[in-house]
Amino acid sequence: MITIENVSKSFTLHNQGAAEIPVMQGASLNVAAGECVALVGASGAGKSTLMRMIYGNYLTASGRIMVGNVDVATAAPRDIIALRRHTLGYVSQFLRVVPRVSTLDVVAEPLLVTGTPKQDAQARAKELLARLNIPERLWSLSPTTFSGGEQQRVNIARGFAYPYPALLLDEPTASLDPTNRATVLAMVKEAKQRGAAIIGIFHDHAARDEICERQLDVTQYTPGLAA
Numbered sequence: 001m002i003t004i005e006n007v008s009k010s011f012t013l014h015n016q017g018a019a020e021i022p023v024m025q026g027a028s029l030n031v032a033a034g035e036c037v038a039l040v041g042a043s044g045a046g047k048s049t050l051m052r053m054i055y056g057n058y059l060t061a062s063g064r065i066m067v068g069n070v071d072v073a074t075a076a077p078r079d080i081i082a083l084r085r086h087t088l089g090y091v092s093q094f095l096r097v098v099p100r101v102s103t104l105d106v107v108a109e110p111l112l113v114t115g116t117p118k119q120d121a122q123a124r125a126k127e128l129l130a131r132l133n134i135p136e137r138l139w140s141l142s143p144t145t146f147s148g149g150e151q152q153r154v155n156i157a158r159g160f161a162y163p164y165p166a167l168l169l170d171e172p173t174a175s176l177d178p179t180n181r182a183t184v185l186a187m188v189k190e191a192k193q194r195g196a197a198i199i200g201i202f203h204d205h206a207a208r209d210e211i212c213e214r215q216l217d218v219t220q221y222t223p224g225l226a227a
């Protein structure tokens with residue numbers, strides 16, 4: 001489902017005379033449907049950089065990043081938008097939302113934009129919010145003032161609302177209590193069972209070992225960065 005082949009990248013430091021810093025060379029990875037692979041390596045090794053390249057936030061200098069039948073490395077922006085809508089979900093570490101949109105609408109949105117009728121989208125959003133213990137009195141409010149853990153759970157609910165065939169997870173259990181952490185791990189396992197291909201970053205090693213089949217140490221592709 002996700003195939004990364006011989007990917008390389010440099011950062012351009014615009015405030016330092018456009019200096020080019022090579023950060024990644026020869027990165028390769030294959031993630032099948034129903035499989036979870038953890039990106040590992042010391043802090044600063046390049047895990048988030050690789051994840052941002054897969055999502056299309058960072059440009060790739062060479063190589064291929066196939067997600068389904070789209071090569072993210074060369075796709076046009078509108079193809080990346082379509083890919084993010086129907087194929088590739090991303091649960092980032094922090095919730096970024098438009099102010100004044102209710103929590104229920106934030107979670108239902110990925111379903112609405114893919115054509116799910118409003119009532120069904122809201123029913124699914126309510127089910128996820130309840131499962132992740134977001135009190136019902138908060139559903140009509142914007143999540144911008146929620147606690148860190150509440151925002152993370154809203155983010156997870158949104159990321160799991162639509163059944164994406166491929167999912168990127170950046171520290172999905174980082175600020176959760178044991179009960180919600182267990183719920184999130186169960187949701188990841190369910191996503192794998194329905195055939196999602198998952199790539200994750202987990203400082204929570206017990207969570208990583210519970211849900212991932214394999215690990216990829218990115219340090220081998222980023223020799224200049226390793227801490």
Ligand SMILES: Nc1ncnc2c1ncn2[C@@H]1O[C@H](COP(=O)(O)OP(=O)(O)OP(=O)(O)O)[C@@H](O)[C@H]1O
Nearest residue numbers: 011012023041042043044045046047048049050225
């Ligand atoms: N846009 C950028 N421009 C220049 N350097 C960058 C940019 N983004 C990341 N870097 C650098 O690339 C290196 C890898 O960063 P990255 O965030 O991928 O590491 P990581 O393995 O995810 O670390 P952590 O576990 O601490 O989150 C770091 O040294 C970082 O400062």
